Amino acid sequence: xxxxxxxxxFALAPxxxxxxxxxxxxIARIAEAERPPRAWYIxxxxxxxxxxxxxxxxxxxxxxxxxxxxxxxxxxWAFPIVNFVFWIGIGHAGTLISAILFLxxxxxxxxxxxxxxxMTIFAVVCAAIFPGVHIGRPWLPxxxxxxxxxxxxxxxxxxxxxxDIFAVSTYGxxxxxxxxxxxxxxxxxxxxxxxxxxxxxxxGLLAMGWRGSSRxxxxxxxxxxxxAALATPLVLxxxxxxxxxxxxxxxxxxxxxxxxxxxxxxxxxxxxxxxVTLAVPARQLFGLKRIxxxxxxxxxxxxxxxxxxxxxxxxxxxxxxxxxxxSMYEGFTFVNRLFGPYAWAYWTMIFCNVLAPQLHWFKKIRxxxxxTLAIGVVxxxxxxFERFVIICTSLARDFLPSSWHYYVPTALDYMTxxxxxxxxxxxxxxxxRYLPMVAMAEVKAFHPSVLAHAHASxxxxxxxxxxxx
Amino acid sequence: MSDEHKxxxxxxxxxxxxxxxxxxxxxxxxxxxxxxxxxxxKYERWDxxxxxxxxGIERAMGIRMTALPWxxxxxxxxxxxxxxxxxxxxxxxxxxxIVSGKPFWSIAANVPIMFELTVxxxxxxxxxxxxxxxxxPLPSHPLDLKERFARATNDRFFLLIQASDPKFxxxxxxxxxxxxxxxxxDEVLEDRVTSDRMPRGIxxxxxxxxxxxxxxxxxxxxxxxxxxxxxxxxxxxxxxxQPKYKAQRQNPVFADLRAHRPDVEGTVAVGELRDxxxxxxxxxxxxxxxxxxxxxALTDATMERGRERFGIYCAPCHxxxxxxxxxxxxxxxxxxxxxxxxxxxxxxxxxxxxxxxRQQPVGQLFESITNGVxxxxxYGPQISTEDRWAIVMYxxxxxxxxxxx
Numbered sequence: 116x117x118x119x120x121x122x123x124x125f126a127l128a129p130x131x132x133x134x135x136x137x138x139x140x141x142i143a144r145i146a147e148a149e150r151p152p153r154a155w156y157i158x159x160x161x162x163x164x165x166x167x168x169x170x171x172x173x174x175x176x177x178x179x180x181x182x183x184x185x186x187x188x189x190x191x192w193a194f195p196i197v198n199f200v201f202w203i204g205i206g207h208a209g210t211l212i213s214a215i216l217f218l219x220x221x222x223x224x225x226x227x228x229x230x231x232x233x234m235t236i237f238a239v240v241c242a243a244i245f246p247g248v249h250i251g252r253p254w255l256p257x258x259x260x261x262x263x264x265x266x267x268x269x270x271x272x273x274x275x276x277x278x279d280i281f282a283v284s285t286y287g288x289x290x291x292x293x294x295x296x297x298x299x300x301x302x303x304x305x306x307x308x309x310x311x312x313x314x315x316x317x318x319g320l321l322a323m324g325w326r327g328s329s330r331x332x333x334x335x336x337x338x339x340x341x342x343a344a345l346a347t348p349l350v351l352x353x354x355x356x357x358x359x360x361x362x363x364x365x366x367x368x369x370x371x372x373x374x375x376x377x378x379x380x381x382x383x384x385x386x387x388x389x390x391v392t393l394a395v396p397a398r399q400l401f402g403l404k405r406i407x408x409x410x411x412x413x414x415x416x417x418x419x420x421x422x423x424x425x426x427x428x429x430x431x432x433x434x435x436x437x438x439x440x441x442s443m444y445e446g447f448t449f450v451n452r453l454f455g456p457y458a459w460a461y462w463t464m465i466f467c468n469v470l471a472p473q474l475h476w477f478k479k480i481r482x483x484x485x486x487t488l489a490i491g492v493v494x495x496x497x498x499x500f501e502r503f504v505i506i507c508t509s510l511a512r513d514f515l516p517s518s519w520h521y522y523v524p525t526a527l528d529y530m531t532x533x534x535x536x537x538x539x540x541x542x543x544x545x546x547x548r549y550l551p552m553v554a555m556a557e558v559k560a561f562h563p564s565v566l567a568h569a570h571a572s573x574x575x576x577x578x579x580x581x582x583x584x
Numbered sequence: 585m586s587d588e589h590k591x592x593x594x595x596x597x598x599x600x601x602x603x604x605x606x607x608x609x610x611x612x613x614x615x616x617x618x619x620x621x622x623x624x625x626k627y628e629r630w631d632x633x634x635x636x637x638x639x640g641i642e643r644a645m646g647i648r649m650t651a652l653p654w655x656x657x658x659x660x661x662x663x664x665x666x667x668x669x670x671x672x673x674x675x676x677x678x679x680x681x682i683v684s685g686k687p688f689w690s691i692a693a694n695v696p697i698m699f700e701l702t703v704x705x706x707x708x709x710x711x712x713x714x715x716x717x718x719x720x721p722l723p724s725h726p727l728d729l730k731e732r733f734a735r736a737t738n739d740r741f742f743l744l745i746q747a748s749d750p751k752f753x754x755x756x757x758x759x760x761x762x763x764x765x766x767x768x769x770d771e772v773l774e775d776r777v778t779s780d781r782m783p784r785g786i787x788x789x790x791x792x793x794x795x796x797x798x799x800x801x802x803x804x805x806x807x808x809x810x811x812x813x814x815x816x817x818x819x820x821x822x823x824x825x826q827p828k829y830k831a832q833r834q835n836p837v838f839a840d841l842r843a844h845r846p847d848v849e850g851t852v853a854v855g856e857l858r859d860x861x862x863x864x865x866x867x868x869x870x871x872x873x874x875x876x877x878x879x880x881a882l883t884d885a886t887m888e889r890g891r892e893r894f895g896i897y898c899a900p901c902h903x904x905x906x907x908x909x910x911x912x913x914x915x916x917x918x919x920x921x922x923x924x925x926x927x928x929x930x931x932x933x934x935x936x937x938x939x940x941x942r943q944q945p946v947g948q949l950f951e952s953i954t955n956g957v958x959x960x961x962x963y964g965p966q967i968s969t970e971d972r973w974a975i976v977m978y979x980x981x982x983x984x985x986x987x988x989x
Contacts, residue, residue: 133739135635135636135738135739136739139635139739252820252822254820261674267679269674269675269678269679270674271683272670272693272694272697273675273683273684273686273694274683277697278697278700281697281700281701282700285700285703285704285707288707288708289703289704292707292708292710292711296714300635300636303737304635304737304738306737307734307737307738308734319723323715323720323721324720324722324723324724324725326722326727326736326737327633327736328633328718329619329633329634329637329638329642329645329647330631330645330647330718331720332634332636332637332638332641333637333641333642333647334650334652334714334718335637335714335718336637337649337650337652337653337714338710338711338713341653341710342707342710342711345656345706345710346703346707348703352696352699352700356696359696555635556635556636556637557636559635559636560637560639565612565636
């Protein structure tokens with residue numbers, strides 16, 4: 116139990132006579148409390164207001180048409196697609212933590228995987244709305260689904276935009292399945308602790324009669340492993356497919372083979388930044404400091420340094436290829452990014468994504484929750500600007516100088532962007548209030564006492580009358 | 585649960601037969617040891633219940649590997665096949681549609697969706713298969729009546745041997761479990777309290793929802809097989825109604841009621857003035873011009889241009905030398921004298937080297953090209969004015985040449 120703290124992020128986990136019950140109490144009391152903390156109400160109020168703004172601005176656009184946005188040829192994609200890529204990128208960390216870290220046996224993930232998965236799903240919800248509205252007639256997105264219709268037409272499967280439909284909807288579905296399956300044992304815990312009929316009925320329906328049978332656990336663990344193995348290539352494929360939307364176009368600044376890995380690295384980077392942004396207030400607010408420890412934050416900050424460097428490398432490599440390819444247009448595009456009309460956006464991106472995470476090289480900053488939160492927010496801003504830079508600078512200066520145009524978003528664009536955070540945080544706060552925020556069963560399974568026992572030789576088992584501390 | 589209800593259930597439980605024996609342990613390793621003993625005693629209908637998966641319990645209980653991965657593999661292959669057939673049939677067979685010169689069917693362009701559907705089918709099967717193999721959802725179980733059992737999802741570890749096990753003997757099984765030193769060893773009775781029937785409310789709700797859900801389908805089916813004089817219900821108007829007048833419609837604003845306004849008198853489009861009669865019509869004061877207009881210079885360049893245009897537009901019928909023996913004329917003559925075309929009429933193209941044409945003013949030749957003669961169509965719309973004059977110049981040269989022979 117005296118292993119170095121970095122190797123064992125569970126060193127601080129609840130101990131004592133009955134650590135399992137303490138873990139259960141620690142997490143279940145959040146959903147069982149009669150009233151959440153006051154900060155929850157304030158945050159929920161703000162989120163609801165933003166959500167109202169979001170629905171209002173979407174409704175307005177649906178009513179009057181997308182001319183209300185600042186999108187204007189040649190910058191036809193602009194804010195809606197920037198927001199789409201931004202949100203879908205954030206939606207990568209959850210499944211990465213659930214699936215890839217699970218396969219890599221990074222057991223520290225159990226403290227954060229549940230709400231990272233929830234965050235993923237809510238981010239995908241936010242992302243899915245934008246292309247649906249951007250098509251201009253939001254009642255017709257079913258055209259992109261292969262269903263027999265009166266026009267006797269089929270969608271065109273050779274288009275990356277069609278791949279997107281399948282990639283994002285598959286990713287959303289699998290993420291929800293993964294999330295839900297992980298919660299089944301925890302729903303059962305909630306059901307068995309519930310004091311009111313409504314809670315027992317609601318959590319009972321969700322738990323589907325889970326009683327913790329070992330024969331069931333066996334299939335459950337197998338299923339979890341399978342889903343993790345399926346979700347791992349999926350999480351890497353989603354942002355690759357999103358990047359195809361750009362890479363298969365012939366626009367300078369988009370037409371690059373580095374896009375799929377570059378987008379995936381950026382998505383993990385942005386997603387982890389969002390996880391720390393949410394984890395710091397959540398552990399503070401709901402008293403989870405002994406479950407989501409500083410060690411967990413530090414590990415996530417290390418992931419941020421690594422992925423931040425990857426993203427920085429991709430920025431550099433784009434410039435190298437622009438020069439090395441000898442393509443005049445490619446070269447112009449990148450010089451234009453540095454010094455053109457959107458240079459302010461480019462340098463914001465470089466500051467937020469490349470320079471800011473370097474602070475995490477200092478251990479003091481890495482282990483400081485508020486610095487972690489601040490850098491997380493800065494990275495989120497930077498990742499939004501990255502998508503803005505990719506989409507808007509390339510489109511605004513295309514092949515024909517006569518059609519160049521400086522894109523300026525309207526107030527409605529900003530309202531839609533801000534409002535999407537309202538949707539995200541409303542869903543997230545409801546999740547914190549009503550669902551198991553931490554995977555209780557998994558945290559228990561990786562409790563130091565259980566691990567210590569599992570690693571000790573099996574023959575000594577009968578000598579342990581009680582849990583070692 | 586009310587007190588009255590509790591008494592009632594207690595009374596019912598007394599009469600109920602034994603479901604099994606339940607042993608409770610404080611730690612997972614005590615449970616592991618107990619499980620090994622029960623396994624070695626060759627029991628079949630027994631299980632352990634734990635708040636989290638216990639490392640090594642499969643071996644301790646003798647649980648065999650689940651068949652779930654095979655179901656998932658089958659589902660993945662189904663998804664892959666579905667994706668291949670879906671894309672191939674819709675895009676290459678049922679609705680082939682040329683896009684950017686891409687082939688209708690190629691593996692490369694269809695890989696992403698093959699991958700996505702493989703994962704989607706496998707993932708759904710993983711969850712559904714896990715639930716089905718586990719016999720879930722399972723709304724009620726005799727263990728639910730044990731208040732203590734609620735800790736199975738919290739912090740305690742249970743072992744249940746069912747009375748239906750062929751080796752079950754109340755005394756000997758109890759002794760076996762006693763040996764494992766459980767915290768509590770308890771009898772579990774069959775559930776005679778919980779009704780097996782679904783609550784009425786749920787049944788009614790399902791009936792109402794199913795009926796309501798069938799209504800749109802019924803309406804769609806009715807619309808498919810019946811005819812109606814009513815106009816189609818058009819919920820979203822798209823751009824059907826636009827505040828504008830179309831050509832050929834009435835507009836009461838104007839005296840002549842024409843929505844499509846005619847040009848103001850004397851309107852000339854840019855570059856369309858054509859106020860040079862000689863150049864544009866080949867006439868001077870109403871008579872055919874005998875000279876070339878000043879815009880057409882007698883140079884090698886003009887002559888070369890005329891030769892080229894003549895070769896493109898005139899030679900196919902009139903022949904390269906203007907003798908009326910172009911490829912089309914020869915072919916027509918051949919067809920008219922043999923086989924299918926025998927006896928059919930054919931007006932041969934004019935020999936341009938006849939005297940009356942040699943003496944025609946250049947303006948008249950120009951006009952013939954511009955507006956056509958007999959069954960020769962008008963070339964004015966196809967050949968620019970300068971080029972028509974160049975052709976006339978080249979034709980004059982051909983005529984001089986043939987006269988000199």
